Amino acid sequence: MTGFARVRRTLAAGDLVLSIKSVNHRGLDLHFRLAPDLDSFESALRSAVRRRVARGHLDIHAAWDRRASDGASGLNLPLLEAWLAAFREAAREGGISATPDLNAALRIPGMFGGPAPAEPSPEIERELVAAAEEALEMLNGFREREGAAIAQDIRRRCESISGLAAQIESIRSRAAAAFHARLKERLEELLRPAAIDPQRLAQEAALAVERSDISEELLRLQVHTRQAAELAASGGEIGKKLDFLLQEMNRETNTLLSKTAALGEIGLQITDLALAAKGEIDKIREQSLNLE
Structure with missing residues (x-):
């Protein structure tokens, strides 16, 4: 998720400014740009960030303006x-x-402010980490508000997918009669003027319906969709779990599309609904990249 925060700290030795910018990313990708005097504190900053953020591309910038000693000209x-x-x-x-x-x-860095201290001050490290934690608190506030809006959108799309699956189930119930009529029409064309055995026709139609049965796929799609909606409502770090559920939902829609391709007019109706469901799944996947 996106966000930005900046914190300024005034110390006896100088002024510290730390900023953090976050954009979407599948994992946690940290980039540091620190003033030379602060380079040795990158590990402490990295640990502070990892304690509070699990996902996203973060740019962390820290500037340090060292104050000249009292009575000094300011020239190093x-x-x-x-x-x-x-x-x-x-x-x-x-x-x-x-x-x-x-x-x-x-213009050489460090030319003003007197000679640099032999070692960075522990006080500077403490203040830098404290500034980072304050900035992360602000950043996570932005991210949480954005996450709540995204979660609401995901739940709405899950409701849409459930409705589409219910429509497909309603249409599927008419598949047996459609297969019977279509198979009879084809056999009449092939066997004319020979007679058609009604019992054999019913058996062939039943086999065709069985091969195209999508009841299990619809059940699993509904289950995964309900789990995705519950996950979005639960909050916390849900990105990876949601990715898995979306893969399963996409797999079920692909399977029912392939199974119903030969259902004629009914198949076309199911195809339209399944493609609409896939569209909603893709939109949820795009949104899931914004979640931890």
Whole structure:
């Protein structure tokens, strides 16, 4: 599901800004863009995200604006001196005469704010993880509201599939008489002017109906549809379970389509209804990608 959250924290050492953007994805796909001073905290952030999110593509961005020490000019003199020394050494080895470009030097990350601390502060890590948890709380609020709307749409489509299956069942009950009439018509064309044995005609019609019986497929379709609707109403992490049920529902509709292809006019009616059911299943599958 989609969502966005941003959290800002002000610390004695500087300002921290963390943002999280989420889009649909089958699994959990995490991408981090952290300020250099925060790179060592990626593992802690990853654990915090995994505790609260199970599915989606998440972009996590953390910026750190380190505050200069009191009384300092704000210029990282050790870094500037190191850059100037490296510049002069490169010029000497290359045998070239050049003047350092201070404008370029001042654009180097970390040039302002004084020398970086030897190790990231544990306080920064705690505040970063706390900011991530706050942002995830906000993000999950967006996702839950979207999930509730999606679940309602899924339940509505499940009701539609159940109604279509009931219509197919009503039409199926007329299949035996239709087969009998169609088979008699064909046999009359083939055997004219020979007589047709009524008993043999009834047996052949019964066999044809048995081969095209879709009562089990309809029963399983109704059961899976009811389970999908109940699952959508239950909340929680339902994406993978719903995927499985949709596969089964699609399989049942494909089977009843293949079994009723030779039913003539009745078969065409069943085909129209089954294709409509498949359309609803496909729409539910698209929505299921938005759920955890």
